[in-house]
Amino acid sequence: HNVIILDPGCRMVNKNNMNTIDEADLWEAIKSVKKHFNIDTTRIYLRGACLSSRDAMRLAVKYPDKFAALSITAPETVISKINNPWLQHNEPLNFLQNIKHLPILNIHSKIDPHSPIDVSIKLNKAIQKYNFKRYTYRELSMEFKTYYSEEYLEDIYKFFIKHSTIHNTKEVDFSTNQLKYNRAFWITLNSITASKTSHIKAVIDNNNNLTIEKENVESYTIDLKRLPYNKTVPLTIVDNKEKIYEGIPKEDHLTFS
Secondary structure, eight states: OOOOOOOOOOOOSSSSOOOTHHHHHHHHHHHHHHHHSOOOTTOOEEEEETHHHHHHHHHHHHSTTTOSEEEEESOOOOOTTSSOHHHHHTOGGGGGGGGTTSOEEEEEETTOSSSOTHHHHHHHHHHHHTTOSSEEEEEESSOOSSSGGGGGHHHHHHHHTTOOOOOOOSEEEEEESOTTSOEETTEEEEEEOTTSOEEEEEEEOTTSEEEEEEESEEEEEEETTTSOSOTTSOEEEEETTEEEEEEOOOSSEEEEO
């Protein structure tokens, strides 16, 4: 399939505690691969099985415009069953709308004794709630013959290579509780309310009207180079039902506070 497989073996400190050293390892590993291979950066894919599915989803919701597709097999999506507020607050399911545009393949067996099918059933309900357009669910009637995704790699790679990163989405629906993860497509959050989850939804229509709904966002920037709008006619921006801009921008970015 002309695909490079990278298994970075990222470090985790003591246990899966949201320490970002494993995330830094991943970017460094990709950077190292780029030195030796000609990588198409619009076709970087995430694959995980069991608890690694959660880690793949965690990366996807933090960086919704960096990956072209996501594959999860027999997913386990939650680790915060213990009383740990930090883990509970940062579960990827809490930020699922961030990846509503991402092509996702989920493969699960109805009689999986290790990662119960109930996990995928719960995930499917959340997917329906956010009206995902590019979600594929494959439910197997038999138990996995080999350890999770190995048997289905051919199908996973065929799914992957059909997709490239989306850059011209007309809708951004993004939540975060850390300013470290503050960008999605053509929206960047510059300042958010501390200790709360911030949310911004921005939609550009065919008449050059950009409608924004936001909560716990104090400042944001729109990247006009990436915003899919008609640059020859006035752009109208309505923020929380208040018109805040109308005109033909001369700048590449617009910032509002």
